[in-house]
Amino acid sequence: MNGRIQQSVCHWCFEPMPLEELARAAAAMGIKSIEIVGPETWPTLKKHGLICAMTPSHGFVRGLNNKKYHPECIEKLTAAIEATSAAGFPNVITFSGMREGLSDEDGIANTIVALKQVLPLAEKKKVNICLEPLNTRVDVEMKGHPGYQCDKVEWAAEVCEKLGSPRMKILFDIYHTQVMQGDVIVRIKKYQDLIGHYHTAGVPGRNDIGDAQEINYPPIMRAILETGYKGFVGQEYIPTGADKLAALRHGVQLCDV
Numbered sequence: 165m166n167g168r169i170q171q172s173v174c175h176w177c178f179e180p181m182p183l184e185e186l187a188r189a190a191a192a193m194g195i196k197s198i199e200i201v202g203p204e205t206w207p208t209l210k211k212h213g214l215i216c217a218m219t220p221s222h223g224f225v226r227g228l229n230n231k232k233y234h235p236e237c238i239e240k241l242t243a244a245i246e247a248t249s250a251a252g253f254p255n256v257i258t259f260s261g262m263r264e265g266l267s268d269e270d271g272i273a274n275t276i277v278a279l280k281q282v283l284p285l286a287e288k289k290k291v292n293i294c295l296e297p298l299n300t301r302v303d304v305e306m307k308g309h310p311g312y313q314c315d316k317v318e319w320a321a322e323v324c325e326k327l328g329s330p331r332m333k334i335l336f337d338i339y340h341t342q343v344m345q346g347d348v349i350v351r352i353k354k355y356q357d358l359i360g361h362y363h364t365a366g367v368p369g370r371n372d373i374g375d376a377q378e379i380n381y382p383p384i385m386r387a388i389l390e391t392g393y394k395g396f397v398g399q400e401y402i403p404t405g406a407d408k409l410a411a412l413r414h415g416v417q418l419c420d421v
Contacts, residue, residue: 165194165420166420166421167194167414168389168419168420168421169385169388169389169395169397169419169421170196170197170217170333170394170395170396170397171194171195171196171197171396171398171399171416172195172196172197172198172199172218172396172397172398172399173186173190173195173197173198173199173399173400174198174199174200174398174399174400175198175199175200175201175205175379176200176306177399177400177401177402178403178404178408181315181408182235183198183201183205183208183301184208186198187208187209187211187212187214188212189409189412190212190214190412191212191213191214191275193412193413193416194420195214195218195399195415195416196214196215196272196396197209197214197215197216197217197218197396197398198214198216199216199217199218199219199396199398200216200219200220200257200408201216201220202219202220203219203247203251205250205348210307211398215251215252215253215418216248216251216257217253217254217255217361217395217396217398218255218257218294218338218361218396219244219247219248219253219255219256219257220244220257221237221240221244221256221257221258222236222237222240222241222258222259223259223293223335224259224260224261224262224296224298224309224312225261225262226257226261226262226263226264227258227260227275227313228258228259228260228261228274228275228278228279229260229261229263229266229270229274229275229313229314230261230262230264230266230271231274231277231278233261234274234277234278234281235408237242237258237278238281238282239254240292241258241282241293242282242285244256245282245286245289245291245293245299245300246249246287246289247284248289248291249289249290249291251282253291254291254292254360254395254396255292255294255333255335255395255396255420256291256293256294256363257288257294257296257335257361258265258279258293258294258295258406259296259298259312259314260275260295260312260314260319261312261313261343262310262311262312262313263311263312263313264293265310266313268313268319271313271319272319272322272323272326275314276327277325278324279293279323279327279332279362280327280331283327283329283331283332284305286329286331286332287330287331287358288415290331290359291331292331292332292333292361293331293332293333293336294334294360295314295320295323295332295333295334295344296314296334296335296337296340296363297314297315297316297317297319297320297335297336297337297340297341297344298312298314298315298337298340299315299339299340299343299374299399300312300315300344301343302343302346302368302382306370306402307369307370308341308343310411315340316344317334317336317341317346317351317355318347320334320335320358321334321355321358323400324358324409325358333358333359333360333361334355334358334359334360334368335360335361335362335363336351336352336355336359336361336362336363337362337363337365337380337400338362338363338364338365338379338384339363339364339365339366339370339400339401340363341366342367342378342379343367343368344389348384349383349387350378351387352384352387352391353387353391355357356391356392356393359391359393359395360395361395361396361398362388362395362396362397362398362399363397363398363400364381364397364398364399364401364415364419365400365402366378366379366400366401367379369402369404370400370401370402370410371401371402371403371404372398372401372403372404372405372414372419373401373414373416373418373419374414374415374416381418381419382418382419384405385397385419385420385421386421389421397419399412399415399416401415
C-alpha cells in the first residue's frame with residue numbers, strides 16, 4: 165500500500181459478517197479502522213491493531229435540529245465523547261434529524277443550541293464532533309433518507325462556521341454529496357478546513373466503487389490529499405457480489421493513491 169490515505173471500513177455494510185472476520189481481513193488489507201461500532205466491540209478491534217475512527221451516538225431520525233430530542237441526543241453524545249476520548253479515538257458522529265416541518269433557519273439554530281452544550285467537553289477531551297449530510301433523493305433504506313434536514317454540505321458548513329470550534333467538523337460523505345449536489349472536488353476544496361472525515365460508496369446504488377459507477381475515486385482521493393487532510397476515509401459501500409471481502413479489497417486498492 166502507498167498508505168497516504170488512512171482507510172477505514174463500516175461494519176454495517178458487511179453484516180451479517182462477524183466483526184471478528186471483518187477485523188482480521190481489514191488488518192491484513194492495511195485498513196486501520198472499523199467504524200460506527202460501539203465501545204463493546206472495541207476490544208475486538210484492538211486485538212487486530214485497529215481503531216474506531218468514528219464512534220456512533222444518537223440516530224439520524226431524532227436529531228439535534230429539534231429541541232424535543234436535545235436531552236436524548238446530548239446524553240448520547242456526551243457518553244460517546246467520553247468513551248472515544250478514553251480509547252484515544254478521534255471522532256463522534258452526529259446528525260441533524262428529520263425536518264418535521266422545521267425551516268432550515270430554525271433547524272440550524274436548534275442544532276447550534278444543542279452542540280454548544282457538548283462542544284466544551286469535546287474540546288477538553290480532544291474529540292471531533294462530525295455532522296453528516298445525507299441525501300434525501302433516494303427512497304431506499306440506508307441508501308437515502310427522505311425528510312432528513314441536513315441534506316447539503318452547506319447546511320453542515322453553516323453550523324460549523326457559526327460555532328467556530330476546531331472540534332466541530334463535517335463528515336463529508338462522497339456518495340450522498342454526489343447524489344444531492346455533485347461538484348464533489350469543488351466542495352472538498354471549498355470546505356477542506358471544516359472536514360473531519362470522509363465516506364465512500366458508488367453512485368448509483370451505494371454499492372461497490374469502481375468503473376461500473378459514476379464516481380471516479382482516484383482523482384477524489386488525490387484532491388483530498390492535496391488539501392493536506394490527515395484523517396480517515398471510511399469505505400461505506402454495500403458489496404453486491406458473493407465475495408464481500410474481495411469487493412472491499414478492490415475499493416481499498418482503488419483509493420490507495
